[in-house]
Amino acid sequence: MPEWGCCEPCVPCDKPACGCGNPDCKCETPCQNCTCGREENNGGSCVENNCAEDRREFHSQTVGADGPVLVQDGRLHETLDIFVNSVERERVVHTKGYGALGCFRPYQCMAPYTKAAFLQDPSVETPVFVRFSLAVSNRGTPDSARNVHGFATKFYTKEGNFDIVGNQIPVFFIRDAIRFPEVIAALKPSPKNNLANPEAIWDFIARTPEALHMVTWLYSDVGTLDSVRTMRGFGINTFVWVNKAGEKRYVKYHWIPLAGERCIDSEEARRLACENPDVMAEDLYHTIAGGGCVEYELRVQLMNPCDAEKLPYDPLDDTKVWSERDYPLMPVGRMILDRNPDDYRTQVEHAAFSPANLVPGIELSADKMLQGRSFVYWDAQRHRLGNGFREIPVNRSPDWSPSKMPDSGMGECLEGVVTRSAIEKTDDFTQAGERYRCLPEIHRRHLVENIAADLGPMPKRIKTCVMGYFRKADEEFAARIEEEMNRMRRR
Ligand code: HEM
Structure with missing residues (x-):
């Protein structure tokens, strides 16, 4: 703080100088931080002069001091153009979000199940970035309002970037990505008046019986939260883990918050929405800024693909969970988030996740929803961030090229009639x-x-x-x- 104790910044240099606005201020100290000229012309107190020193760059180019502005004034055009174009494209979904950085370390070598390099050695730490988000949101949506919460993790592994792009609920409304635009349209405000539109949601549910399972999660207290520190995360879709011998297992991801799980009821959610719409973002930021950290355990459920036939449900149907009795949660490792981003725009908003950002040892399954998700994120990111989205530091994976991307499903023998039809085992209720x-x-x-x-x-x-x-x-x-x-x- 300056020794004269005043707090308002000097306009030109933006550093503290006298000009506190206090009518009792007797200080006559000139601005000591810049060459704004106050030193020379400061005959009276800063209160009188008000620090509002006149500068050439505050003025457009005109014919005479009060004449019309010249079209040739490139400085004016650029200043205003930069401003009006400064609002960047938003994500089509999961618009509101906040992030944190940290690291992940496996508990033990996972070689029997996957050859993914970052899961082999418990002494090796992998840097991570996580973006938490609200699926149906604009930037002003209250964090505590009932919503699907995104939990997207990017692991910066030696073999490239690997993402788990999940939510706080273990299932989804639909099992085929072709209906995603329909579900999002139902959840968004009415196109007629921009107001919440529960009729569209229930109309959608009426024509989508498989959504009922998700409804029982979303309308429970799991749909209203006040902190990501106590939020679970689920990868939802089924992936495939492959070990060095080529053995494959279906896998589902679970993030368990080590601070314990907690949700709030709708009354508390309404109160918080009024009191602090950014309650979750603030909680995350201040926890880390205060020297704390946020921790999750990664657990997986593994399934032998041969089990699929004997199960009463389709394990590749993302409207279903796998029984934890039959497929127990296996601890894999711990993630610690202990660093806030330095720059929200370039680190959080420019982050580009995709369930298809994979590393050798982790593949896509034939889960229809996952297959649909596998290309749409990159399409969206090309549109949102430009063709160079992979070069943005938060997304960069050294030496990335299409030819180095891991394949999914190599060696599988597929046979069937080309069709557009429902899965066999729907079991919606x-x-x-x-x-x-x-x-x-x-x-x-x-x-x-x-x-x-x-x-x-x-x-x-x-x-x-x-x-x-x-x-x-x-x-x-x-x-x-x-x-x-x-x-x-x-x-
Ligand atoms: C299991 C179902 C799904 C889950 C768990 C999920 C999760 C997420 C999450 C967490 C994000 C935000 C990522 C971030 O923070 O940047 C996201 C964004 C997005 N999702 Fe999904 N999603 C699902 C289904 C789908 C489907 C079926 C589609 C379309 C076919 C889709 C399209 C998108 C798009 C376009 C974005 C924005 C990408 C960007 O601009 O970066 N999602 N999703």
Whole structure:
């Protein structure tokens, strides 16, 4: 602080100088930081002079001091053009986000399961960058409002960049990427008036029975959060791990927050949305700025692809979870986030994740949704960040070239009739019912209340259809929603 104790910056040099605006300030100290001229012409106090010193560059080029501005004034054009073009393209989804840097270290050598180099040696640390986000958002969306939260991790491995691009919910609304634009349109505000549009959401659910499982997660307290430190992450889609011998296993990723899991109820979410819309971003930033760190354990579920036939569901269907009893979570390693980005724009906003950023030993499975995701992120990033998006430091992978990208599915023998059709084992409701039944009573109650509040005002046609799905998931679950909707109507 300057010794004269004033706090307002001098306009030209932007450093502290007298000009505090305090009417009682008796200080006559001239600006000591720049050559703004106050030293020469500062006859009185800074309060009188107000530090608003006149400079040539504050003026457009004119004919006479009060004449018209000249079109030839390149400085004016460039100053304004840079400003009006300074707003960059946003992500089409997951617009609001915040990030942190850190490192990942495996607990043990994972060679029996994958040859991925960064998972071989527990003494080797891999730098990481994580971007947390709100799937359906603009930059002002409150963090605590019910949403799907993104959890995208980039591992800067010696073999190239590897990404896990997941959410806080283990399943998704749809199982075929061709319906992604439809689901996002349903979740976004109405194109008519830009207001929240629950009718579009429930109309979508009515024509998408496989979305019911995701609904039982999103409308539970897992859909409302106040911190990423206590948020789980899921890769959702099924990938393939390949070891040196060429043996393949299906794999699903789980991030477990080491601070414990926590979510909030809708009342607390509403309160926080008013009080602090950036509650999660601030919590992450201040935790790290205060010297703390945020830690997650990476666990995987592994499955022998031959199991697929005997399971009642399709393990490559991302509207399903795999039973943790049959496919236990195997700890893989620990991620520590302990550094805030220095520059939000170039590090967080320019980050470009893709589930197809893979390293040798990790491949795409035939999960239809994953296959659809595998190219669209790069397309989106070319549009959003330009053809050179891979050269931006946060995305750079030394020596990257298309020919060095790992292949998926080499050696597999595929056979079938080319078609556009549903998967065989759809089983849309069993896991939604199981999810309801495994919740403690307080969470069941919140889930029922949250669904009833949203579904209650919907047109009869939508309600009848969706209630039919809930009944198929669990009779008691459906009866409670019905009862709660009636209770709300009577109020
Ligand atoms: C399991 C389902 C999905 C999950 C977990 C998921 C997750 C995410 C996450 C976390 C982000 C934000 C990444 C960041 O922070 O930069 C993202 C962005 C995006 N997602 Fe997805 N997504 C899913 C499905 C899809 C599908 C099916 C599509 C389209 C076919 C899609 C298209 C996009 C696009 C275009 C972006 C913006 C990419 C960019 O501009 O960088 N996503 N997704």
